[in-house]
Amino acid sequence: MSELKNIDWSHLAFDYVKTDYNVRCAFDGSKWGDIQVSDSEYINLHMAASCLQYGQEIFEGQKAFRGKDGKVRLFRIEENCKRIQDSARGLMMEPIETEKFIEMAEKVIKLNARFIPPYGSGSSLYLRPLEIGVTPRVGVRSATDYLMLIFATPVGNYFAQGFTTCKVVIYREYDRAAPCGTGRWKVGGNYAGGLRATERAKQHGYSAALFLDPKEKKYLDECGPANFFIIEGDRYITPKSNSILPSITNMSLQQIAKDMGLKVECRPVPVEELAQADEAAECGTAAVATPISEVYDYDNDIHYVISKDGKPGPVVTELYHRLQAIQKGEAPDVHGWMREIDV
Incomplete structure (x- = not known):
């Protein structure tokens, strides 16, 4: 063709x-x-x-x-x-x-x-x-x-600016999914339920809304249509709950993180732990791994500034490039993730 x-x-x-x-x-x-x-x-x-x-x-x-x-x-x-x-x-x-x-x-x-x-x-x-x-x-x-x-x-890239940092915001008045609802399944209604928060975030100059757990509003959940993770020292930490979609990209990045010698933790992550994060990112098929420079807690008027210079951190950058290299055939596919298509 x-x-x-x-x-x-x-x-x-x-x-x-x-x-x-x-x-x-x-x-x-x-x-x-x-x-x-x-x-x-x-x-x-x-x-x-x-x-x-x-x-x-x-x-x-x-x-x-x-x-x-x-x-x-x-x-x-x-x-x-x-x-x-x-x-x-x-x-x-x-x-x-x-x-x-x-x-x-x-x-x-x-x-x-x-x-x-x-x-x-x-x-x-x-x-x-x-x-x-x-x-x-x-x-x-x-x-x-x-x-x-x-x-x-x-x-092309989900974010028009490509691989660069973005800022996200937390609004406690919105939920992406119910505590024991459909959040862990890829259902269109979950995304429709997040549209109001996403639109408001963009009106306030943010790329996405970072949702909290729908039960207690204490723990980090999903970031718009994507999963979320932070880097603390030598640890890759990603939220865990029944309302989070199990991201295949997140799963893959966790394996790459282990290959890099990082410790991987999948657990409830309190909002306040953002103050300890060295790096943060949202991740998914569309977003890949998009670095986050700041999270604004709107209700408490707290700015969690994660990247002081506004640039992507070294760990998220390495994770992003390693995953892209595997997908594009630039690096060995040691985990057998890629299926060759005879076109």
Whole structure:
């Protein structure tokens, strides 16, 4: 396939760009069907579908990279599959079969190969798998029929400024998810629930809202649509609670941190511990590892200044570059995270 013309690969936003094809697979109440290829950007959906009435909707985010050697690799697809299966079980939906999910992901990459950004551009091909309940429902109960769909789009950095520091803010009047709710699953409603806090944060000049635990408002939770971690000396510390999405990027950074000789702690992190942090970052498929220079506790009018010079710290910088090097084929994939795609 020829490369797309008129795309400035180095200046892509993190936004939707139309590509050639998406792939779909339906569950009819008894089994998953064959994978279908579509060039339509639209879904024919019943107005009473359970995804619209009662929020039976889950999704994933993952990336494919064109490496230094020209090969295309997909990052930790098996972990994304495990997580969407877990999300499905959490919302009483039908989990997709592992082999079928991976086949769909590989197929959508191959079908849209001309949209995979070139090595060195700083961009990647983003995959968005989603599963929705399509059975018409008026009574509150789970669907029997489901649609799994994966589309792909080339994206740049989630934050337009690239790898540089940002500032975030804490508002105690907002929750991202309930204490024993859907926070640990990748559900669209969790993100909708955080939009008001995020918009307010941006109006106040911050990149994101840092949410606290929804039960006691004492511990750090998620940072906007991403996980959060701090560096204290030789320790990589990330919050733990039932309302935090288990981030595959965070999991990977923890392993890299161990490879660097750091001690990894996953535990409740009190807000006040920010005063002891040497570095901080939000992390996820989109954000990768974005350094945080300051956290403002709005309700208590406390500024936790983490980076005195406003620049990324050495540990977060090293973590970021090591992960990127593995994804782009610049460093050995010693943990077997990358799946090579023959395009």
